[in-house]
Amino acid sequence: MPADLTGKVALVTGAARGIGAAQARLFAALGARVVLADVLEEEGRLVARELGDTARFVRHDVTDEASWRAAVAAAEAFGRLDVLVNNAAIYTTSPIEDEDPARLDALLRVNLAGPFLGIRAVVPAMRAAGGGSIVNMSSQAGLQGIWGHGGYGAAKWGLRGLTKTAAIELGPDGIRVNSVHPGAIATGMTAHLGTTAHPAAPLGRVGEPEEVARLVAFLASDDSSYLTGAELAVDGGASAGRMPAPKRKDTDA
Numbered sequence: 001m002p003a004d005l006t007g008k009v010a011l012v013t014g015a016a017r018g019i020g021a022a023q024a025r026l027f028a029a030l031g032a033r034v035v036l037a038d039v040l041e042e043e044g045r046l047v048a049r050e051l052g053d054t055a056r057f058v059r060h061d062v063t064d065e066a067s068w069r070a071a072v073a074a075a076e077a078f079g080r081l082d083v084l085v086n087n088a089a090i091y092t093t094s095p096i097e098d099e100d101p102a103r104l105d106a107l108l109r110v111n112l113a114g115p116f117l118g119i120r121a122v123v124p125a126m127r128a129a130g131g132g133s134i135v136n137m138s139s140q141a142g143l144q145g146i147w148g149h150g151g152y153g154a155a156k157w158g159l160r161g162l163t164k165t166a167a168i169e170l171g172p173d174g175i176r177v178n179s180v181h182p183g184a185i186a187t188g189m190t191a192h193l194g195t196t197a198h199p200a201a202p203l204g205r206v207g208e209p210e211e212v213a214r215l216v217a218f219l220a221s222d223d224s225s226y227l228t229g230a231e232l233a234v235d236g237g238a239s240a241g242r243m244p245a246p247k248r249k250d251t252d253a
């Protein structure tokens with residue numbers, strides 16, 4: 001049985017493309033009304049239009065508190081707010097020694113402070129709705145150290161930590177908070193890889209945005225009613241351990 005989101009109102013950030021757009025499409029298909037938020041207006045409006053009356057687009061910058069108020073108001077125009085997906089992020093990599101302070105600041109502002117502001121912005125509306133679900137889109141880089149991911153990884157580890165504290169503080173209000181940790185997923189963010197093969201993942205391939213969206217839909221739905229403060233990897237097993245297995249020598253019996 002797919003998750004049922006009938007009657008729920010969801011706010012998805014970074015919904016103009018990639019994993020966020022896949023979430024918005026799936027949420028709508030599962031019965032939710034969806035506010036798609038992004039700085040990319042043209043792409044975001046196109047996805048919202050495709051979804052019809054059940055969707056709205058709002059131009060929204062996650063680093064800006066006033067922008068969050070407008071996004072929450074757009075959700076409340078649907079009558080309530082049950083789900084926030086803190087999905088928007090930027091991705092740059094650099095060895096720590098070469099990192100540019102301005103780029104590090106941008107990574108921390110968009111990928112960590114943005115979700116922090118988002119959690120604060122939605123809590124009153126979720127309390128009014130009697131509870132809710134917040135899904136923080138972290139990364140495999142929030143579970144492991146990865147070369148070149150000093151700034152991005154620090155933000156994503158921070159988001160994983162923020163998830164735990166938010167789960168503790170908001171649990172008594174019936175607001176669940178969980179983090180999702182995708183590995184390499186086929187979106188604009190990974191287009192530079194130029195391949196769908198992924199030798200470092202036991203499943204041998206990169207994931208599709210819809211495979212992440214299905215996990216997020218589960219976390220958004222009442223099917224995950226006892227799940228909070230959890231971290232869920234959706235990475236083809238890439239964070240499970242080292243790949244590949246060492247070659248056996250002929251002498252190994």
Ligand code: NAD
Pocket residue numbers: 013014015016017018019020037038039040060061062063086087088089090091110137138139140181182183184185186187188189190
């Ligand atoms: P994407 O670049 O395709 O989409 C990210 C969206 O966020 C874009 O539409 C962008 O405009 C929006 N955005 C960026 N800055 C913003 C801001 N300040 N305010 C509002 N919106 C903003 O990336 P994606 O691959 O779909 O990634 C979605 C999420 O999944 C991100 O949190 C990313 O870190 C995470 N993730 C992706 C991968 C992957 O391999 N694609 C792996 C691990 C984690």
